[in-house]
Amino acid sequence: MTDTTGRRTLAPEELRSHRWYGGEGVRGFSHRARSRQLGLNPEEHLGKPVIAVLNTWSGINPCHMHLRERAEQVTRGIWQAGGYPVEFPVATLSETYQKPTPMLYRNLLALETEELLRSYPVDGAVLMGGCDKTTPALLMGAASADLPAVFVPAGPMLRGHWRGRTLGSGTDMWKYWDDYRAGRIGDCELGELEGGLARSPGHCMTMGTASTMTSAAEALGVTMPGAASIPAVDSAHHRMAAAAGMRSVALVWEDLRLSRILTRNAYLDAAATVLALGGSTNALIHLIAMAGRSGVTLTLDDFDLLARRIPVLANVRPGGAHLMEDFYYAGGLPALLEQLRPQLHTERPTVAGTTFGEQIAGSPVHDKDVIRSPQDPVSEEGGLAVLRGNLAPDGAVIKHISAEPRLLRHTGPAVVFDSYQDLQRRIDDPALDITADSVLVLRGAGPKGGPGMPEYGMLPIPKRLLAQGVQDMVRISDARMSGTSYGACVLHIAPESHVGGPLALVRDGDPITLDVPARRLHLEVGEQELARRRAEWRAPEPRFERGYGALYEEHITQADTGCDFAFLSRPGRNPEPYTG
Ligand code: FES
Ligand code: MG
Secondary structure: OEOOOOOEOOOHHHOOOHHHHOOOOHHHHHHHHHHHHOOOOHHHHOOOOEEEEEEOOOOOOHHHOOHHHHHHHHHHHHHHOOOEEEEEEOOOOOOOOOOOOHHHHHHHHHHHHHHHHHHOOOOEEEEEEOOOOHHHHHHHHHHHHOOOEEEEEOOEOOOEEEOOEEEOOOHHHHHHHHHHHOOOOOHHHHHHHHHHOOOOOOEOOOOOHHHHHHHHHHHHOOOOOOHHHOOOOOHHHHHHHHHHHHHHHHHHHHOOOHHHHOOHHHHHHHHHHHHHOOOOOHHHHHHHHHHHHOOOOOOHHHHHHHHOOOOEOEOEOOOOOEOHHHHHHOOHHHHHHHHOHHHOOOOOEOOOOOEHHHHHOOOOOOOOOOEOOOOOOOEOOOOOEEEEEOOEEEEEEEOHHHOOHHHOEEEEEEEEEOOHHHHHHHOOOOOOOOOOOOEEEEOOOOOOOOOOOOOOOOOOOOHHHHHOOOOOOEEEEOOOOOOOOOOOEEEOOOOOHHHOOHHHHOOOOOEEEEEOOOOEEEEOOOHHHHHHHHHHOOOOOOOOOOHHHHHHHHHEOOHHHOOOEHHHHOOOOOOOOOOO
């Protein structure tokens, strides 16, 4: 069949779901009988694309509390376009509540997404998520399933307010908690802050991992144009959801699968977007993992190369001054991408049916302080740097735009903590031998050691130093850091200490050199001494003997390759299910 523009489109009998509903044997009869049980007349759904609406709504996830209602707008769009929407509740990954960290479960949601799409009569999908790990998880699974799919970002929450100041979720949580620890504010102020920090549905409204990843999804071309910047409660968000539902049906007829959209150029543009946003360091891990699912090689070095030529244009916290709501009013992501156009691959297709370039063409900037031009950037260089050295042979990452510049070239003695619990126990101990020049080291917090690489990477500054006015120190770890955190924090050290990475060999007092301009992280200890320590090192016992943790521990890869499960990231045969 062809559409009005002469493009070939699928015939109803070519739909994947036809294998279930159109079968002439007893199975087809059974599938149709069960549709009647669902209360559907044949003309309502037979021969129509079945669109799975994968919804990460849950009563425990405040960032997605509006998604149950928003699914109604998605399904409205799907019905209107002549599709058949089917809602699938899928695992919710709440950054706030799920312990030890939702990163442990990103691959579980990815696996669930892929297998649901594979095992049911599904022709296309709408993916609903936004809180940190949900975006990469849904897209990783959908990329592996390789059906046509549209991502509906949950949208940022509204600005927070407190005593006339605007509050950023995450960023200000850390800031005011430090003020509380240092005695600058008391219980009364803290109580008020609890009520003002997160005041509407939606994900974090700073440029944390959530906004970074939904914006990356938009730059990849898998959302409706402009979708990622719309505040969760804005009526435009309802309209975007309905439009995504409508478009998902057309994508099925056009057979425009994710593999045609998620190309290396798309991933490079997503990486450039993350850098121009001054986005979360978590994006490196997620984009590398997502690219792996698309059969695309994306490396830490790709990010570092881009970071040297992509300026930071979004003046949004934690690297800048404003919040996502301001960013939306200033023109949102399309306006920023239009500023970045010469650096992007504009000819590639998107789910919207236009090229990426057409999607952003002419998008105006309404506030030149919030969305900067390359001539007047927040920072000339991208916000991230990839470091290597004898402490991080496979790489480490620092978001240096949020660090105090004096620390970007620094040598200091190590103060080592073997776990986060150890750190919590000793960090405020008056006997701890530490100065503002010390280098705080946390290990045992990587993909296996954490487990799940918890966001411990912004190690707290000792109370004593805080009271002296110290606001930043060099901190290094194999952990991740919340996208809303800040400071001279070297993260994602690979390989991690738990598997015997050099971080395991550091001892109190060892000098450590951080040199961001030279992209270097070095332990100033001789090779002989390191070899002696290495020979003494003993691998820890596996933490899990059963359950998902055991599966995780056995298959998780290191940060530089995306922390996917090896058996999910590799190419290979995975046949369509037999439906007869
Ligand atoms: Fe959900 Fe920050 S807690 S996005
Ligand atoms: Mg976060």
